Each structure stands twice: as structure tokens, then as C-alpha cells.
Amino acid sequence: MKKSVWFVVLTMLLVSGCVQQNKTVASKFDERLTEGNPTEMNISELTDFTWDKAFLFEPYTPEESMNDRLGVNYKDKSKISIRDDIFLLVFMADGKVVQYAELARAKNNFSIGMKKYLTPSDDQLLIVQ
Numbered sequence: 001m002k003k004s005v006w007f008v009v010l011t012m013l014l015v016s017g018c019v020q021q022n023k024t025v026a027s028k029f030d031e032r033l034t035e036g037n038p039t040e041m042n043i044s045e046l047t048d049f050t051w052d053k054a055f056l057f058e059p060y061t062p063e064e065s066m067n068d069r070l071g072v073n074y075k076d077k078s079k080i081s082i083r084d085d086i087f088l089l090v091f092m093a094d095g096k097v098v099q100y101a102e103l104a105r106a107k108n109n110f111s112i113g114m115k116k117y118l119t120p121s122d123d124q125l126l127i128v129q
Contacts, residue, residue: 021077024048025089025101033108033127043089043123051091051098054118056110056125059084066090069116070097078102089125 028046032038043054057066060083063076070090074097080088087103087110103110111126112118118125 019074019077019097020099022047022049022091022099022101025099026103029101029103033106037129039127041125041127043118043125044120047091049091049099051093052119053092054123055090055092055116056112056118057088057090059086059105061088071095072097 025043025046029041032041032046055066055069057069057080060081062081063074066076066080067073070092072092072095074090076088078086078088078100080086085105087105089101089103090097091099091101107129109128111128112124113126115122
């Protein structure tokens, strides 16, 4: 019985810590920014995984605010609450955070307009220079 309980606890810990940074999305994003001066970008063109919502967080966003918007308890590995050099794009599928991408701020700011989040069919990220 004890082994079963420990197995369940260990499995839950491993599953909850499986959110990975997607450096490929960030790299593709940076490539497109250097190809010209785009004013918008479709996020679904940069992803090769399943997602149904993507939330954009600005520099210095507190983790509590992120959790409120996401509707889940998310442990932010990027530490955006103390950073001004990135925007954070957090992808969700089936109500769970599945991946995140750190978008280098450099010379640009990013926005999703008045939307709460992006979806694969409405995935336009605005680039403000």
C-alpha cells in the first residue's frame, strides 16, 4: 500500500513539472523579426505541437496575476516578474500549461490587442516597434 501511495505522489510531481520551454518557437520568432519589420505574426505558424490557448505576459508580470489569467497554478520558470528583457508566451491545451516561450524584447514590444488569449484560429501577435 505504501508503495502505491509513493508511486502516485511521485507521478504527480513529475507530471506537474513537465512544462518545457520551447526554444524553437522563440528562435523562429526571432528569425522572422530579423527578416524585415513585421507588424504582426501568426503564432500557429511557429508551433509544431497541440495547443488551444496562448497567453502573452508582459515584463514584470507577477506570478499571481499569471495564475489568475491562466486559471491554473503555474510555477513560472522564466522569472518574468523580475525581468524586463522578455515577453512570455504560455501555451495551454486541455486546461493545462504545456509549454512556454520567452520572446526577446530587444527593440520590440508585443501585444494581442484586446483579446484575453490567442487561439490557433485567432493567433495574431502584434509587434510594436
